[in-house]
Amino acid sequence: MQIIKGMHLNKKLNELAEHLQGPAYIITENTEYVEDLFLNKYSCLFDIEVLTLKQYIDKILISHKQFARHIYSQADLVFIMRHILSCHTFNTIQFSSNSYEMILELINTLKKIHRNNITLEQFFEDTLLSKKCEDLYTINSLVPGGYWTIEEMVEDLIDDSLKTPLYIMSDDYPHIASKELFKKIDNYVPVTLLEMTDADEVLNEYEDTIIHHLFDNVDVHNVAKGRIITGGHPMQECMKIACDIKSRIVNEQLQYEDFMIITNQASYSDYLTICFDELNIPATLSQNETCHYNSDYRKMSRSLSECKGHTFKEIIQFLQKQDISASMIKTLDAYKCDDEISPEEFDLFLQCIIPGKRETNKTGVIVTSLEKGLTATQKHIYLTGINETFLPLEISDKGFLMEEDYKQFNPHPLLLDEQLQAHYKRIIQVLLNPYLSYTFSYSKKNMAANELIPSILMSRLSDLFELEYINPPLNLIKNNLYLNQSRIDEDPINRLIDHYKMTSNQPEFIKDTNKLGRGVSISRLETYNKCPFSYYIKYGLKITEKREDTLQSSELGSLCHYLMEKCLDDESLVDQEAKHYIEENLKEKYDGHPMNQYFINNLIEDMKMTIKIIQKQLKLGDYVPIAKEKEISGEIGGVPFSGIIDRVDEFENMVRIVDYKSSKKEVDFNLAIQGFNIQMLVYLDMLCKQENKDRAGMLYFNMKRRMLAREDDSWGTSIQREILKEYRMEGYMVDDGSTKSVKALGISPDLVTPIRVKKSGEYYNGAKVVSPDELDQIMEYVEKHISELYEKIHEGLIPIHPTLMEGAQPANDFKVYPCNYCPYKSVCLFDVFENENRIIAKDMYKKLKGDD
Template sequence: MAFRFVLGRAGSGKTTFCLNEIKQRLMEKPEGRPLIWLVPEQATFQAEYALVSAPELGGTLRAQVLSFRRLAWRVMQEVGGTARLPIDETGKKLLLHRVIHRNKDRLRRFQASADQMGFLDNLNQLFSEFKRYCVTSEGLSRFYSERFGSLSASGGSLEDKLHDLQLIYGDFEMELSKLYLDGEDYLTLLAKQLGESDYVHDAECWVDGFHGFTPQEFAVLEQLAQRARNVTLTLCLDRPYLNGEGLYELDLFHPTARTMLELQERLRQQAVDVAEHIVLSDSPPARFGDNPMLAYLEAHWGDRVKKPFTDKGEVNGGSSVRISAAVSRRAEVEGLARDIVKLVRDGGLRWRDISVSVRSVEAYGDLLAGTFRDYGIPHFFDQKRSVMHHPVVELIRSALETVLNYWKYDAVFRCVKTGLFLPFAEERDPQGGKLRIDRLAMDQLENYVLAFGIQGSKWTDPKDWTYSNRTNLEQDEAEARAADEAFLTKINACRRAVAEPLMELQNKLREKTTVQDRVRAVYELLIRLQVPERLEAWSQASLRCGEPEKAREHAQVWERIMDVFDQLAELMGEQSTSLDLFAELIQTGFESIKLGLVPPTLDQVLIGSMDRTRSGRVKHMFVLGVNEGVMPAKITESGVLTEAERERLGSAGLQTAEGSRRRLLDESFLIYCAFCTPSDGLWLSYPLADEEGKSLLPSDVIRQIKRLFPHTRERLLFNDPASDASSGEQLEYVAHSDKALSLLVVQLKQWMQGSPMSGVWWSVYNWFARQPEFGWKLSRMIQSLLYTNKAPALSDPTSRQLYGEHIETSVSRMERFVACPFSQFASHGLRLKERRIFRLEAPDVGQLFHAALSKFAEQVEMEGVDWGALTARESEERAALVVDALAPKLQGEILLSSKRYLYIARKLKQVISRAALMLGEHAKRGQFRPIGLEIGFGNGQPIPPLIYELNNGVRMELRGRIDRIDRADTEQGTLLRVIDYKSSAKMLNMAEVYYGLSLQMLTYLDVILTHAPIWLGKEAEPAGVLYFHVHNPILNAKNGLTVEQIDKELKKRFKMKGLLKADPEVIGLMDSSLIGASGHSELLPAALKTDGSFYKTSSVASEAQWNTVRGYVRRTIREIGTSMTDGRIDIEPYRMGQSIACTNCSYRSVCQFDTQLEGNDYKVLPPIGKDLVWELMEKQAEPKRRGSVSGFRPAASRILPLAALEIAASTEDESDALTEDELNSTSGRKENDGGET
């Protein structure tokens, strides 16, 4: 029995030495004792491939590539030891949970952590470490007993930890020994059983690819050396290290030198013969024979003082070591992909000749996967896959969360979006008709649930959902339900498809409390949803789509989930737990599942982490993310034991894994091994900024490389080629057809903006133009360059199809068109709506205010009560009754849905009560009384519509609903006024009237005056239009207020805004305090002087002005209607002062309005004073002759319009034209790029 060390620096041919000896043995004697090639787990695939692909070997049964664990399993199959059940990480955590709870009362330090899954993870990792370092439970207990006194002097923390650890570890090991076999015990059993193994006896063994060993692995090597014919161990070392030789801790080869010294001492103690060391000392190493730069890097990486490389031939011929800085990680990965494509396309390489190394695969994984797909680069990630993203795992987690969190929206629809509640095969409803439940139907269900705030018991209630999509509180209940019947049928079908399986799960989970029964309940849910059949179908579909990795993932996940269930049932089956803990145990089990996938093809780029992946023979390696704090890695403390506690344990004689300090020192060796992996080229890169734009610094590794190779030019990688880049640099971006086409579009756009474009990209353009398969793509992309964010007018056929020859519309739609034509088109033409969410918003409150005050007034009138005589208490009682009656009708009973909304309802009652009191004050002081509340006008309404015959032949009817119409009768005739309830402060801005932004109130007044003979039986005159702000103001006063002051302040806050008739008698009919008196009204926007005239601050209009504004409004509406029905849909929001149309617009994501885009400018409306507005209106609507209003006729032809509204049929007379100054002062102008007008 002999042991042999084969030593050599990186690239010296140690693996080749082993492979050649194995091949030589096979060629000499194809049959014989086993030849065992022992390599790290992650290197087994490459080693097997190297062995079976040797051309001189036709195949072999004698040689085997094994890892330590595979060797252990092979020996146990021969000798025994496989009778016990293997237990994985999930099972160990479950067992630990049981052990900790059993000993909870005896614990000193970890009692409070007993139910924390994170603590179980850390504890499991520590016990695995104990086993790798041959710390048995008996040994730990003995150590604690013997060392108790010495450790107590260092404080109580470590003492208490050791007490708990030896208690838990001992009980844990006892439980394991009864039935289970821990994977961490494999090597311990292997060391014990090697002496009995005939397989290993007289075998030859080569141990290759290791840098260090755990005590467990050292023990196996000792036994292997005594049992096998000979054992060869390769180590990456610059020279032999002899027993007793001291080590310098900063030595580059410290990890492997320490391994050699320790193993030599162990072999000496076991009296194993150690043959003369074989040192592979070729200079340069075999791997770098044709590459002086990489050979120099290997030879001098460990030098404290870096001497520059001076080989002129290599410098002039091109660099084998390249450094790239990138503006972002995306630019870094894009540059990497281009370089890989170029190496394969122009350098004659295979994909398998290239590998990518990162310090952490997680940091770059998604970016690499997406970019490599875009560039058509086949790749494989050398890491085990988590299953937390898999739909079946997500279904189980979210189903348990649904039950735990009382059917909250998020949990339920996480279940739904797995797709596992959709019918797997065609299903029919009980009535025999086809029931189509697809993703669209489930999306509609989600919208419905969001709109009505459905959660909790509403899901489990056996009654069908009947929440109406009503948007009007005045709509009839039966009518609303009839309209929704078909929709609700589908919604309830979808609801049952989701709720019934989850309700069955909920009932079973609540009926049974043992882990076994609850696992069975979850399993039955999966069977009910046909999950095994679906996984098989998904796997087959992935294979058909050329995605073998996904297919294998679907194939493995069911088995692994069942493993978790089995271990839960076996280890905790009869134990009762809370549902929260059960869900957490399931979560922990799933987090432990890691799928090991075999590379789907041999020719692909390998992506792996620097500390784990063994790349094998590659010609080029790309190392990404060479940043400070990443390479070398920042080693952080974690786990049950701190760094200081490990050091104290080590000094006391208990060996554990290396601390963070030693691991940090060993980082240099890991970097050396990675950099010396490729034979032809090393590519280093680092980003200058992260995803948030924060700057990142290059690692000291970059500075060391630059000191070794000062001639190496660092290139800068951009997302797009720089405008001043050379033709060669531009050409580097032409690496893949689809990506080149995308970059070509960017170049063309910059060229159109005035930047020069390289001839390279014109050549690219010509190439694409000549390719039939790319011609249409190029055409589409060029069209995108010529795109301007403008909406052309609809064609006449489209406009007629959309609007027809007869259109019913509202004044608010007219106002929206003026604010922005596209907004009107999106809302009324396309009928786009935002997703409804179950929350109380301003429109809902406004709707409630309108309906409540209307009901309040109706009840007062029906009961014959004097509104002005109501007391505050009576007002409160009536307001409460009205709101209580309306609350069930408002947005799915939102005001009754929670205590928060019940509180809001109480506050709304106070608002209505306060507003009603102030309206009572108006009734007390005035002669006007309500004659119409929430009264509609239009076809089928109490008041006929206004009808316009537009210039384009379309017949337009105005319809709407007026909050309140008041009437007062005098000797001179009947006066009418309109009151509009507003939930926010509002005033009538005459400039907005002039521009067409505020037409509603004046149009409403025009409607009731025009049709007064129909619904009143007599003509009427305008008294005014008023806005009433419905609110409950908060009064603040430092020294307090008297009752009189409070009353005065409240009236001031409730003072109505609007426009009134400039007649003191009319004002007196509204506020008796101004009859025969002067002063400011507390209720109205009017103030009288002693001579009976009005102050300038009064918002009043003479009879002539009322006629003018009515005529102007009609003309404006006709013009707006004509433009709208002509198909104008310009993206042209207005801007007037600080007010812009986009502020509360829901369609910005649709129109994409952006002032940075050419042609996207605001329609600027300059603010103008009230006097100028009247002057301009009079010029544009001056009466010419008696007759009908231009383009307008009443609903009934027998009703003549008011004589005061007679306007000339033609407005194109030169006498009507404004001067140039007037036009400049009033017309909408566009903003230039600088925002100036």
């Protein structure tokens, strides 16, 4: 095969167009772009045809009169996969009624395996990977006749009947199966690959800088001029783009076809559709209608609540009597069988098999994806959504098979680094488009009001382009688009829209405060402080997440706490106690489930190390454990509380409390004086009052296994210090000036907590030590917040008002922002236009300490 290398695709295709003598096929997924480029050279294409790989393979099938071959449809695969999982037992896969995410992931994994010619019968030392491969092999063998990929469909038909040479834009086809097919075709007709790889090319300064310095840190100067637009949120960003285009069409006498918008996010197409409709701007937008907006789906989903059927056949016969289209009735016919399924699960099944509706205009402003963002003629180009994790895309290691798994296969698909490099090439290729002007845009927040930051690409573009900030006139958007687009003449929905906007998406206060729950605890108060509405859903309405039948992290946490309680004095009891706990609490999930056994057995081994570490910590100092799972009670701020402390250690009349956590956690006084992270403070205060003891400290012990540079069972002095430092506890020690509480940690307190002491007896900067007076002042704030929160609960106030620390990024701030992992997002539907975050101070403790 001949390979034409070079990063500048446009130049390579122009050269090809000048010298190509037909007949020839050009294979690409960007057919319109290549056709336009060739038509700039020739008035028509006689013996040169531009095809997608699918169209080329269809030609081969037709020439061999193979009309029955077909690729599995997504709907068929979902149905087949569900049937296989429900009828067979596997090592690493467990079927349940809500397994559709897993089913889709398995389909994607098997597609990747077929696209890359991966053999599943390979030997691996990794037992878990072997079991996964065994399951995948079984599933693959159980799928009935059909093809997973277009390459499989035609590979046995490649012969000397092929006559026409091929020119292939090979970056459109990264999979190994495609490359192997091209090699096979090359045995019969010449195949030339056009690849985006570094090569000697004649480049101008702009092209050279973009190709070689867009993704490095080399100092560069401006090589071109550009424009930049920022939006408060993606909808506003799209509004500004639409208004800018409208203004330029009027002021610069341009045509709609002169503009191209490139986006890496599907949601931008929806926002642009709304804005373009408002300004009557024609565009080549694909109108995507997901299944939730499909009229057939809505009718079927509503009627399923009345369905009494328990099999596919019974439910489908019931649905076919509803007012649905003839095409949907025919679609459902394919799935009539006696497999059992509930109406609730059938709704999930429908969501997976109903295809979206796509209608695409052919003229107007070109709106396209990064993969299709190529133009043969000069355009005014907009590159949108240049925010962190979106552009460049955050490529993550998720799936049934992980990156480390794929590395062990031979051959294997593109690994994460290779995928990222391919993504970078796409961005480079977009910026090498012939252009009249380039406009870059990003948003400051997403539609859920979470902070967004411009990506590192935006920073680099600022180095390469002399950017002019553009602020288009939004008054071109005559109507208030938000919600008004949903109005329907003489429909009750208009009254609901008015009420929604009048109340700003806020619930009314609760008159019957018994509905907010009768009891109170520290964790409940903190939940209310984070977001009153989530408190109401959880403790008032008592709505909880559906309990998964898979192994939960909370169950592993309970096992850890149990082993800490029973085996702290003797780590040799871990296996015995773990076996007892599993028999009593996890037997169903352990027996016959190799995946669960793998996680639990690893956890038990980790706990042996963890207990050994704690024993070493205790031997270093004078603190002695006097209680485990200690029950305490008392009153704080006039509110009665009770709780359980994982461990209480004592030295003389001083006590420190230790809380076991499965992840890293710290005592944060800045959060505490604002009503968060107060559990350890409250428990220590109640314990000392209850037992008439002095406060010595409050510490968190992270039970998660550390990744050590080296491990050694001999526990030599140097390795022992390294391990102990990795497992240090986080929190604060209380020093009344005598330093007794810290000295009791041992001769090297920094091996137990991050506290270092100078020879003079003073502490190094950053030592987590607090005086009793400071602690009393902090407790005054804590008591004040407890009283205020308790009062608000009993006033029935439940606003949608999640808390965010000043200047924090919600996507990364795991300390406070409750929306990150809130299970009630789909209930509250935080509205970026109506709702606001409650901002708390970032450095209040530091300021208060300075004032004092």
